[in-house]
Amino acid sequence: MFKQSVKLVCAVALVLGGCGGAPEQLAVEETEVIESTEQALIWACDGTRAFNRYWYVNNVEVGREYCDCPSSLNQFGEQRGRYTQEHIAYCAP
Secondary structure (H helix, E strand, O other): OHHHHHHHHHHHHHHHOOOOOOOOOOOOOOOOOOOOOOOOOOOOOOOOEEEEEEEEEOOEEEEEEEEEOOOEEEEEEOOOOEEEEEEEEEOOO
């Protein structure tokens, strides 16, 4: 009787322990981008327009880009995640 109880307890422990169960969920890194919205076309700093671009990860600004005429690009921080662009002016031909 005692041996059967021990076997039953061991079997229940194996089942409750998740032996051979589904794989564990991987933890989401704090720096991972969790946004998936469609973005407008990214403007090239090619001398046609002056603009500012702001980069965000999880709604926190992580970088900036300033493009001036004629094609002078200044970058600050990180250029990744979601962005917004602000048109300043068109460059003279």
